[in-house]
Amino acid sequence: MSTSNVYLRVNGEGLPSFAALIDCLKTTGGDLTLDFASSQRIGADALSTLEALANQAGEKQVGVVLTGVSVDVYRVLKLVKLASRFSYGP
Amino acid sequence: MTEKGSGLSEERMAYLENLVSQARTAAAVFSQYTQSDVDRIVKPMVLAGLEQAYRLAQLAVEETRLGVLEDKTIKNMVATEFVYDYVRDRRTAGIIREYPDRGLLEVAEPIGVIFSVTPVTNPTSTVLFKCIMAIKTRNALIFGPHPRAWRCCREAMRTMYGAAVRHGAPEGVFTCLEEPTIDDNVYLMHHRDVRLIDATGGPGAVKAAYSSGKPALGVGPGNTPVYLEKTADVQMAVVDIITSKTFDNGTICASEQTVVMDDEIYDRALAEFAALGAHICTESEVKLLSQALIDPKTGYAQAVAIGQRAADIARIVGVRVKPETKLLIAPIRGVGRDHPLSVEKLFPVLAVYRAKSAEEALKVCVDVNHFGGLGHTAVVFSHNEQIIRKFGEMMNAGRIIVNSPGSIGALGGVYNDMVPTFSFGCGTGGGNSTTDNVNVYHYLNIKRVARRTPAHMWFRVPNQIYFNRNAVENLERFSSRSTVIVTNPSLEQIGHVEIVRRSVPSGTHIHVLSIPDAEPEMKVVRAGVEALKLYAADQIVALGGGSVIDAAKVIKLQYDYPDADLDELAAPFLDIRKRVAQFPGGKADALRLVAIPTTSGTGSEVTPFAMLTDKARGRKVTLADYSLTPDVAIVDPQFVMTMPKALTADTGIDALTHALEAGVSIFSSPYTDANAMQAIFLIFRYLPVAFEHPDNEEARAMMHNAACIAAMAFSNASVGVSHALAHSFGAHFGIPHGRANGLMLPHVIAYNASVPTKFMPSPNQRTYVAHKKYAIVADLLGLGGETIEQKVQKLLEAVERLLDRLAMPASIAALGISAEDFEQALPDLARNAFDDPSWRSNPRMPLMNELVELLRSAYTGRATGKSPQETVTNTVYVDK
Numbered sequence: 027m028s029t030s031n032v033y034l035r036v037n038g039e040g041l042p043s044f045a046a047l048i049d050c051l052k053t054t055g056g057d058l059t060l061d062f063a064s065s066q067r068i069g070a071d072a073l074s075t076l077e078a079l080a081n082q083a084g085e086k087q088v089g090v091v092l093t094g095v096s097v098d099v100y101r102v103l104k105l106v107k108l109a110s111r112f113s114y115g116p
Numbered sequence: 117m118t119e120k121g122s123g124l125s126e127e128r129m130a131y132l133e134n135l136v137s138q139a140r141t142a143a144a145v146f147s148q149y150t151q152s153d154v155d156r157i158v159k160p161m162v163l164a165g166l167e168q169a170y171r172l173a174q175l176a177v178e179e180t181r182l183g184v185l186e187d188k189t190i191k192n193m194v195a196t197e198f199v200y201d202y203v204r205d206r207r208t209a210g211i212i213r214e215y216p217d218r219g220l221l222e223v224a225e226p227i228g229v230i231f232s233v234t235p236v237t238n239p240t241s242t243v244l245f246k247c248i249m250a251i252k253t254r255n256a257l258i259f260g261p262h263p264r265a266w267r268c269c270r271e272a273m274r275t276m277y278g279a280a281v282r283h284g285a286p287e288g289v290f291t292c293l294e295e296p297t298i299d300d301n302v303y304l305m306h307h308r309d310v311r312l313i314d315a316t317g318g319p320g321a322v323k324a325a326y327s328s329g330k331p332a333l334g335v336g337p338g339n340t341p342v343y344l345e346k347t348a349d350v351q352m353a354v355v356d357i358i359t360s361k362t363f364d365n366g367t368i369c370a371s372e373q374t375v376v377m378d379d380e381i382y383d384r385a386l387a388e389f390a391a392l393g394a395h396i397c398t399e400s401e402v403k404l405l406s407q408a409l410i411d412p413k414t415g416y417a418q419a420v421a422i423g424q425r426a427a428d429i430a431r432i433v434g435v436r437v438k439p440e441t442k443l444l445i446a447p448i449r450g451v452g453r454d455h456p457l458s459v460e461k462l463f464p465v466l467a468v469y470r471a472k473s474a475e476e477a478l479k480v481c482v483d484v485n486h487f488g489g490l491g492h493t494a495v496v497f498s499h500n501e502q503i504i505r506k507f508g509e510m511m512n513a514g515r516i517i518v519n520s521p522g523s524i525g526a527l528g529g530v531y532n533d534m535v536p537t538f539s540f541g542c543g544t545g546g547g548n549s550t551t552d553n554v555n556v557y558h559y560l561n562i563k564r565v566a567r568r569t570p571a572h573m574w575f576r577v578p579n580q581i582y583f584n585r586n587a588v589e590n591l592e593r594f595s596s597r598s599t600v601i602v603t604n605p606s607l608e609q610i611g612h613v614e615i616v617r618r619s620v621p622s623g624t625h626i627h628v629l630s631i632p633d634a635e636p637e638m639k640v641v642r643a644g645v646e647a648l649k650l651y652a653a654d655q656i657v658a659l660g661g662g663s664v665i666d667a668a669k670v671i672k673l674q675y676d677y678p679d680a681d682l683d684e685l686a687a688p689f690l691d692i693r694k695r696v697a698q699f700p701g702g703k704a705d706a707l708r709l710v711a712i713p714t715t716s717g718t719g720s721e722v723t724p725f726a727m728l729t730d731k732a733r734g735r736k737v738t739l740a741d742y743s744l745t746p747d748v749a750i751v752d753p754q755f756v757m758t759m760p761k762a763l764t765a766d767t768g769i770d771a772l773t774h775a776l777e778a779g780v781s782i783f784s785s786p787y788t789d790a791n792a793m794q795a796i797f798l799i800f801r802y803l804p805v806a807f808e809h810p811d812n813e814e815a816r817a818m819m820h821n822a823a824c825i826a827a828m829a830f831s832n833a834s835v836g837v838s839h840a841l842a843h844s845f846g847a848h849f850g851i852p853h854g855r856a857n858g859l860m861l862p863h864v865i866a867y868n869a870s871v872p873t874k875f876m877p878s879p880n881q882r883t884y885v886a887h888k889k890y891a892i893v894a895d896l897l898g899l900g901g902e903t904i905e906q907k908v909q910k911l912l913e914a915v916e917r918l919l920d921r922l923a924m925p926a927s928i929a930a931l932g933i934s935a936e937d938f939e940q941a942l943p944d945l946a947r948n949a950f951d952d953p954s955w956r957s958n959p960r961m962p963l964m965n966e967l968v969e970l971l972r973s974a975y976t977g978r979a980t981g982k983s984p985q986e987t988v989t990n991t992v993y994v995d996k
Contacts, residue, residue, distance in 0.1 A: 067148045070141050070286055098148055105144035105228070 063094030138288030182423025338492025360521030491542030662718030717767025719827020
């Protein structure tokens with residue numbers, strides 16, 4: 027199984043669109059891994075992107091794994107009810 | 117999503133959902149901000165609000181047609197500058213307060229999304245105020261403005277929002293309903309993502325907020341009574357009242373509604389009002405005002421008058437006044453529906469009442485307060501401190517303003533040191549959750565991080581203990597005019613009293629009070645007190661066993677403090693430091709109590725306990741307080757040389773139980789452990805010798821010391837379950853206390869060494885240690901064993917060997933108590949043991965069924981050969 031690692035720039039501009047990547051992963055059967063190791067905070071844009079990603083991945087039955095999520099960021103995901111829509115890695 | 121708000125269109129619901137979604141995301145993002153992040157945002161917001169104060173006031177007046185432009189400008193400035201002055205240096209994010217000495221931290225947790233209803237009367241100022249509070253506390257706000265004020269509110273919100281976002285606030289942190297409806301409010305009030313409703317407005321909005329089932333800050337209408345008392349500065353009062361009541365044409369709900377004046381100043385005050393531009397209405401004018409301004413159906417003021425000028429109101433009503441009239445003053449003769457103008461009037465019409473006395477004035481103020489003003493605001497003008505305090509007690513109002521204008525005074529920060537606000541909590545009287553001036557702390561969940569703090573401990577014993585043979589001679593050290601020796605007849609007969617008498621300094625008047633050799637009764641205490649009075653005693657020497665010394669303790673207490681209520685002092689308690697009943701103390705010329713024990717067991721000579729029997733009421737009274745501890749203990753073995761063998765065994769085992777129970781007590785400490793361990797060592801070594809060779813002076817002396825040392829341990833660490841069971845069982849079947857303890861002790865050791873069903877809360881101990889303590893005792897006694905379990909077992913066996921050697925009964929059955937009698941008594945025995953305070957320091961919290969099992973186990977027989985887990989239904993506690 028192939029795995030793609032994508033680094034999400036939290037609060038950054040021009041956040042990537044995941045649609046094409048998810049289509050690809052659906053074909054290859056891989057998971058999408060987003061590494062948050064360098065993110066101590068998360069902004070509204072990133073949350074919006076994550077929500078869209080969760081929706082797309084759910085539709086296409088592609089797994090999304092978040093790694094390196096700090097407890098601060100995890101708590102925000104809980105507050106906006108996004109936490110349960112992802113898997114988590116170390 | 118909610119089922120409420122079903123009158124809304126799909127589009128409107130989508131609009132509202134979008135507002136909530138934005139706010140929720142903003143609140144979540146905002147929760148990551150630090151205090152400095154927040155403070156960087158607040159200041160420019162405040163400056164923006166100040167800059168726009170006039171323009172926003174203009175918008176408010178234009179849209180609402182209420183109030184006064186200049187006053188609304190001032191309100192906007194107060195809502196920004198004054199509120200900022202209050203919040204500027206306050207911590208509202210992260211750790212907001214620390215109490216190192218109490219081990220406490222307070223941490224701010226934002227609420228999340230707050231739905232805020234704002235009023236038509238103070239629209240822009242309320243929005244400015246709440247925006248500052250929300251940013252300072254990292255919350256997101258959705259405003260639900262009054263339908264007649266939404267445009268100006270939206271503009272106020274935009275002013276603050278623009279400044280906030282420019283300086284880093286998350287987008288969506290403020291939103292404002294456009295063209296709001298009641299259905300919108302209902303929908304949002306019930307929305308699952310709205311965490312708090314902050315409703316400042318009319319009774320409808322407040323009631324809806326509280327009915328939503330959400331946490332709510334609902335602050336509503338008032339009806340402010342004013343007492344203008346005869347000692348007041350009338351000129352100042354009149355100016356203040358006019359200033360307040362005409363401020364923004366009376367739209368602040370804290371403004372004065374009915375002024376009750378003392379007869380002596382009534383005419384002068386009205387003249388002052390008139391001189392400063394008020395119109396004093398005639399009776400017929402009052403009637404016109406009442407009919408036109410108050411809705412006869414509801415009893416409330418007509419909305420058309422709210423926030424209008426006095427002259428305009430007069431014109432509408434048909435009362436002729438000068439155009440510059442500031443205020444219409446309407447004399448009324450009572451309060452209630454029959455006196456329409458006694459309600460809240462958010463316009464410049466002021467009711468006045470002439471009172472014949474302070475009593476009447478206060479009653480009328482109470483009437484006004486209860487006629488729609490509960491919990492809100494009340495005002496008093498007086499220089500009589502008693503009147504001010506009485507007014508404060510009588511008025512149910514969150515704000516009681518003294519010698520200042522009601523409306524501006526209630527806002528806080530201008531005329532007084534109250535917290536600046538635009539939202540007045542009215543307490544339960546007003547159906548609100550707080551009486552506070554609502555402020556930033558109401559927009560926070562405040563979390564307490566409480567560190568484990570060890571309870572204060574102590575080691576308290578008499579400050580003088582004399583021991584070894586002839587220690588009694590130390591009595592010479594204590595001068596006394598008159599000494600009463602409390603003792604037993606038998607001790608007189610065998611010459612012990614005479615030995616004591618010889619040791620008292622010459623010249624001392626000595627009197628002997630001989631009391632029965634039994635648990636002291638109240639009548640003995642009374643007789644003792646009378647004897648002390650008769651002989652004007654300044655010293656008691658208690659010579660005897662525990663009963664005599666206990667009696668002397670209570671006699672001294674009642675003599676020193678005749679008003680001491682023994683019933684109250686004997687009230688149960690869980691923690692001696694927090695007990696309800698407080699023993700008297702501190703008497704400079706208190707009697708000296710010297711205790712000389714003649715048994716080696718109870719240790720009463722050093723303990724703070726006393727037990728007596730109240731036969732008249734058929735009960736025992738247990739007193740416990742360090743003030744009962746004798747001043748001097750003399751542990752002289754010459755007084756125990758003639759103790760009978762059975763008494764030697766019973767009292768010796770009592771002492772051993774004291775030491776073992778103190779050793780594992782949750783109140784044990786290194787200080788008590790040192791005493792407990794030494795006592796155990798001495799008892800194991802010398803008790804068999806004293807029992808088998810009563811004339812062995814060394815054994816007698818060491819046992820006498822051991823009992824005293826054990827008592828020092830349990831005086832400070834208390835005892836445990838064995839004592840609770842022994843008290844209950846011993847009292848029921850008339851078994852000597854030490855023997856009853858001997859029957860229980862092995863079973864209780866096994867019980868305490870097992871894994872507890874319930875642990876006793878104990879801040880002083882880091883883990884369960886009873887089994888380890890027993891193992892330490894086994895090591896001290898050189899009993900062998902490798903593991904803790906083996907050592908506990910060795911200790912059990914050693915205790916049982918000792919009991920056997922002392923010819924103690926091996927079971928309750930061996931005492932001749934039938935199984936039938938025992939089973940019949942069992943429920944009461946367990947219940948009484950549970951009620952006994954002794955077990956409250958036991959390491960394992962006994963359950964009722966466990967007490968029953970322990971008693972049954974003791975009935976059957978010793979734990980010899982049984983492992984701890986077999987003794988009571990538990991597994992042995994095994995760890996390293």
